[in-house]
Amino acid sequence: MGGNVIQVVCVKRVPDTETRVKVASDGRNLDPAGVTWVLNPYDEFAVEQALRVREKLGAGEVIVISMGAAGVQTTLRNALAMGADRAIHLRHEGVAPDSLEVARALEAAIRPLAPALVWLGKQAVDDDAAQVGPMLATLLDLPCVSVVASFELSGDAATLEREIEGGREVIEVRLPALLTTDKGLNEPRYASLKGIMAAKRKPIEEFAVTPGAPNIEVTALTLPPPRSAGRRVGEGAAAVPELVRLLREEARVI
Amino acid sequence: MSILVFIEQRDGNVRSVTRELLGEATRLASSVGGPVTGVCAAAADPGLAQLGEAGAARVLLACHERFAFYDGEGYAMAVEAAVRDVHPKVVLFAASAMGRDLAPRVAARLGVGLASDCTQVGVEDGALTASRPVFAGKALQRVRFPKAPALLSLRPKVFAAVSIAGATAAVEPLAVAMAGPARARVTRVAAVAGGRLDLTESEIIVSGGRGLKGPEHFALIEELAGALGATVGASRAVVDAGWRPHHDQVGQTGKTVSPKLYVAIGISGAIQHLAGMSSSKCIVAINKDPDAPIFKVADYGLVGDLFEVVPALTAAVRKLNAQT
Ligand SMILES: Cc1cc2nc3c(=O)[nH]c(=O)nc-3n(C[C@H](O)[C@H](O)[C@H](O)COP(=O)(O)OP(=O)(O)OC[C@H]3O[C@@H](n4cnc5c(N)ncnc54)[C@H](O)[C@@H]3O)c2cc1C
Ligand SMILES: Nc1ncnc2c1ncn2[C@@H]1O[C@H](COP(=O)(O)O)[C@@H](O)[C@H]1O
16 A cells, blocks of 8 residues: 555544443433543544554554534544544534434545545444444445454555454455454553644544434433342351352352 | 344354344234244355244345355345345344444445344334443433334343244245455454353353452462353453453453353452443352442352452352252
C-alpha cells in the first residue's frame, strides 16, 4: 500500500464504567446527571491500531468520527490527542438513535473518504449492542471481521485472529476492510502533553444529521433487583464441609 | 407467520446453543404463531433432521464449500434468502461469537432493528418484547420491534431447550448465489490448548484473582475446577499481569457468563468484574477480607485464606465425587 492511506476510526462517548446507573424521568434512558464521560474503552484499541498502521506505513491519515451531542467533541479531542489527524462530528442532539441509524449516518460520512481501513470497537459499553461494526460494513459493502484480537498487515492484505468459543479463527482479508477491535489487540497509548496541546489545533469538521424512524423502540430502562447478599457460611477451612453441604443440598449445583 | 432460527454449526456439529434457541422459538410459537423453521449454512448436512426433537419443523440448508468455516457475508446472504422465503415474524440468533457477528449483518441487509444478547422474550398486548442487559448488566432495557421481522440474539445458557421425542425436521435445500471466494476468509481455526469448554458455555466456573499472589498458584484453582468439572476464569488484574490468557477474563471487558455455579476466589468484586458474572445462578465467594464487595453478591460467602480453604474444598469435592 502506498500514497495517502486513509483510515477512519468510529468512536463513541460513553459513561465511565464506574457509573452508577440512574434512570431518567422518562423511564427509558440513562439520567445523565453526574455522569463522567469517556472514550469507549474498546474504541481506544481501534484508535491505537490505526495509529500503529499509520506509523508502520510512515504515511497516511487517521480520521476519527463520532455521532452525538456537543459533548462528543471532547471525546474526539481525546482521540486527536492520542495522535489522530483530524475529526468529524456528526451532530445529533437528544436521545441516541438505534444502531442501524448510527450505522447509516456513519456510512454517509465515511463513503466519500474511500478509506483503506475502517476501525470500530467491538461494542459500546453503554448499550452493549455490538452491532454498529457489522452493520456499517454491510452498508459500505466492505469485508468485515469483528472482535479482532490480532492484526498483521502485509501489503494490501491483512491476517487477523478472532476469538470464538474454544478457539481462534485465523482470517485473511484484502483491503479495504472494516474491523472491530477486542481487548488484547494492543496496549493503547496515553496522550502525551504534547499530543494534548497539538490536539487543540487539529480540525473538527461538524455536520448536523437527522436519523430516520427508529428500528428498535426502547420502552423501559429498569434497574435489576439487587442481588441479595447471601449467607456467610463461616470462616476458614473449618467452614468447608458446611459450604459443600449447602451447594449440594440447598443450591443443588454440585 | 413463523419463527426462523439460525442453526449454528461448526465442523459439522450443530452447536448446543441452537437447542436453546429452538426451545424458546417453540414457546414463542404458541403466542406468535409457528411453525418453527431453521436455517443453516454448512458444507454438508450436520444431521439437521434430528433437530425435530429440539423443536424445528423444517430446516433450510444452504450448502456451499465456502461454508466449511464461518463466512459472515455468505451466511448473511443465506439467512436473508431464508427470510425472503418463509416471511418470519421473528428471527432468532445466538449471542455467540458467530451470532453476534452475523445478526447485525442480516439486520442491515433487511433494514430492520436487532435486539442483541436478550435474556428474556415475551409478548405484551400482542407485540413482541425483549429485555436485554445494558451498562454491563447494571440496567435492563426493554424493547419493542416497530419493523418486521423482529431480529433477536439470545444470551447462551439462559433459555431452556425442549425435547419432542421421535420428531424429525424436514430438511430442504436453500439456494444462495455467491461468486468467488469469501472476501474475509477463515483459513483455519486454532484450538485453545486442552480443547476446554468456553467460559460462556460452562455450567460451572472457578475464577481466581490477584489474591492468588502469582501465576504458579493457579494450580489450586485448576485442581478445584478439575474436581468440579468446571472451567477456569480470571479477573482482569491477573490477565493484565500476564498470569492468565485474555480468553479467561470475566467481566465488563472480558466475558459475560451465566453458569449455574460461579466460584470467585481471591477476587475483590470490582464493579467491572461483577458486570460479567452477576447473572450466575449461584455465586460462591472465598476471600480473606470480610468487607470485600464480592460478598455483596455471593449466595454463599466464606471468609478465609484461600491457600487453606481451596485445598480443603478440593479434597471435600473429590470425596463427594468418590461417593457418588
Ligand atoms: C474500563 C475498565 C474495565 C475493566 N474490566 C474488567 C473486567 O472485565 N474484569 C475484571 O475482573 N476487572 C475489570 N476491571 C478491573 C477492576 O476494576 C479490578 O481492578 C479487578 O477486577 C481487580 O481484580 P482482583 O479482584 O483479582 O484484584 P484485587 O482487587 O486486588 O482483589 C484481590 C482480592 O484477593 C483477596 N485476597 C488476597 N489474599 C488472599 C488470600 N490469601 N486468601 C483469600 N483472599 C485473598 C483480597 O482480599 C482482595 O479482595 C476493569 C477496569 C476498568 C477501569
Ligand atoms: N454514536 C457513534 N459514533 C461513532 N461511532 C459509534 C457510535 N456508536 C457506536 N459506534 C462505534 O460502534 C462500535 C460498536 O457500538 P455498539 O454497536 O453500539 O455496541 C463502538 O465501539 C464504536 O466504534
